[in-house]
Amino acid sequence: MKLLDRARLALAVIVAKTVPPIIRKLGLGAGSVLPGEIARRLHPNLLALLCEQVREGVILIVGTNGKTTTSLLLRTILEENGAKITHNATGANLINGLITALLFDTNLLGKLNADYAILEVDENIFPLIVQPCQPTIILGLNLFRDQLDRYGEVDAISEKWQQAITPLPLTTTIILNADDPTLCYLGNNLPQNVLFFGLTESELYLEEIPHAVDSIYCPACGASLDYQGVYLSHLGDYDCPSCDFTKAKLDIYSPEWGQILVGIYNKYNTLAAALASQALNIPTSNIEKTIKTFRAAFGRAEELNVNGKSVRILLSKNPVGMNETIRTVNEIKQQGKAQATLLILNDRTPDGTDVSWIWDVDTEQLVSQGGTIIISGDRVYDLALRIQYSQETLNDAQLNLIIKEDLKEAVETALNHTAPDETLHILPTYSAMLEVRQLLTGRKIQ
Incomplete structure (x- = not known):
C-alpha cells in the first residue's frame, strides 16, 4: 500500500473510532453513519479495501424485511462455532453505515481481524456494493413494496440485483427465498450456485391472499400465478398455468426446523440463516442449539x-x-x-x-x-x-x-x-x- 493510502486509511480509522463516542455523548444519535461518510471522503475505495481483508469471506444479507434478525442469528451461529465476525449490528445498512461498522473493528493501522463480515444491506444500494464487497454468500430474503417514494416497484429492484450479481465469480453462493416468485425467478436466471429456502407447511396457509400483495403475476410470462396457498403476502406455493415457471425445489425442509421468536416471518429468517450456516459447513446440531437459545435484535x-x-x-x-x-x-x-x-x-x-x-x-x-x-x-x-x-x-x-x-x-x-x-x-x-x-x-x- 502506498504511503499516501496508508495515511488516508490511518486518518479514516481515527475518525471511525473517535467520532461515534462524541456523537453519543452529545445525544445526537448512535454515530453509525457520519464516521463512514467522512472516512469515505478521505479514502474513496475504503469499502473494497476493508472487505478484501476478511479471511473467509463477506456475507451480504438483503431484502425488505428480516435483515437485522437474520444477520444477528447467522452471526450468533458462526460465533458459537468459533468464527470471528464483523457486523453492522446497529442496522445502518447504507454505504456509510457499512464502512463505519468495518472501520470500528479495525486496529489503529486499519487491519481488520475477521473471519467473516456479515453485512445487512439496503435493497436499493445493494447493486452499488456488490463489486467492492465481492461477497462469498448473498442471502436474499424477500422483496416487498417499501418506501415507494425511494425505491419503486419490486420487479425493477430485482432486475438491478440480477445485473449486479451476474458478473460475480461462479463460486459465489446465492441463497434465495423460493416462496417469493420474484426471487425464485431471479435465482433461475443466475449463473452461480443458487440454493433455495422456503416453507413446506400447508397448515400455515392464510385463509386468503391479502389485498396488499406485490408479485402474484408470473415474472416469466406475466400470467396470474396459481397459488396452492400463501404463507405471507405473495410468499407461498405456486406455479404458472401459462408457462413452466414454478416454485423451485427447496434445499432445506422447513418442518424439521424450529424457529426463533414469534411469527411466520421469523420462520423464514430461521431457515435463511440455517441454510447459510449449512453452506458454511456448520453442523446441523450446532445450528439447532443456537436457534433454541437465540434472543431478538432490538425492536x-x-x-x-x-x-x-x-x-x-x-x-x-x-x-x-x-x-x-x-x-x-x-x-x-x-x-x-x-x-x-x-x-x-x-x-x-x-x-x-x-x-x-x-x-x-x-x-x-x-x-x-x-x-x-x-x-x-x-x-x-x-x-x-x-x-x-x-x-x-x-x-x-x-x-x-x-x-x-x-x-x-x-x-x-x-x-x-x-x-x-x-x-x-x-x-x-x-x-x-x-x-x-x-x-x-x-x-x-x-
Whole structure:
C-alpha cells in the first residue's frame, strides 16, 4: 500500500473510532453513519479495501424485511462455532453505515481481524456494493413494496440485483427465498450456485391472499400465478398455468426446523440463516442449539420487562410487515395473553415520508379483536382515521381507542392498560422504535 493510502486509511480509522463516542455523548444519535461518510471522503475505495481483508469471506444479507434478525442469528451461529465476525449490528445498512461498522473493528493501522463480515444491506444500494464487497454468500430474503417514494416497484429492484450479481465469480453462493416468485425467478436466471429456502407447511396457509400483495403475476410470462396457498403476502406455493415457471425445489425442509421468536416471518429468517450456516459447513446440531437459545435484535419481536410488565416491540414499517405483526398479536390475544396494543406512525427519513401504505394494512384484523388500541406518532391522526374506517369489523367486540400525540404519554397509557399477566405489543415504524426503546430502557440501541 502506498504511503499516501496508508495515511488516508490511518486518518479514516481515527475518525471511525473517535467520532461515534462524541456523537453519543452529545445525544445526537448512535454515530453509525457520519464516521463512514467522512472516512469515505478521505479514502474513496475504503469499502473494497476493508472487505478484501476478511479471511473467509463477506456475507451480504438483503431484502425488505428480516435483515437485522437474520444477520444477528447467522452471526450468533458462526460465533458459537468459533468464527470471528464483523457486523453492522446497529442496522445502518447504507454505504456509510457499512464502512463505519468495518472501520470500528479495525486496529489503529486499519487491519481488520475477521473471519467473516456479515453485512445487512439496503435493497436499493445493494447493486452499488456488490463489486467492492465481492461477497462469498448473498442471502436474499424477500422483496416487498417499501418506501415507494425511494425505491419503486419490486420487479425493477430485482432486475438491478440480477445485473449486479451476474458478473460475480461462479463460486459465489446465492441463497434465495423460493416462496417469493420474484426471487425464485431471479435465482433461475443466475449463473452461480443458487440454493433455495422456503416453507413446506400447508397448515400455515392464510385463509386468503391479502389485498396488499406485490408479485402474484408470473415474472416469466406475466400470467396470474396459481397459488396452492400463501404463507405471507405473495410468499407461498405456486406455479404458472401459462408457462413452466414454478416454485423451485427447496434445499432445506422447513418442518424439521424450529424457529426463533414469534411469527411466520421469523420462520423464514430461521431457515435463511440455517441454510447459510449449512453452506458454511456448520453442523446441523450446532445450528439447532443456537436457534433454541437465540434472543431478538432490538425492536424485532424484542421482549422487555418494564416495571414488572411484559412488553414486546414488533417493528412495523410496511404493509406486509405490519400485517404479519397484527397476525401475531391476534394469535396472542386469542390466548387471552394480550389486551392493549400501541401503534406508532412516523414519517421521517428512516420511515419513508409517504404514509399512504397504512391503507394497505389489514387494520380491520386488529380492530376486529377489540381491546384497547393506543395510537401515537408524528402522523397520529392519519393512523386514527385508518383505525376509524376499520371499525366496521368490530361485530360484538368492544374497542377502546385512545389517541395520544405525546409518545411518552402514549407509552405510559399503554402500560397502564396492560395487566401483569398480559403482554403489551408495540408496533412502531423505524424512528418510532428507537424513540420507544429510549423511553423504555434509556438506550436506543443495545
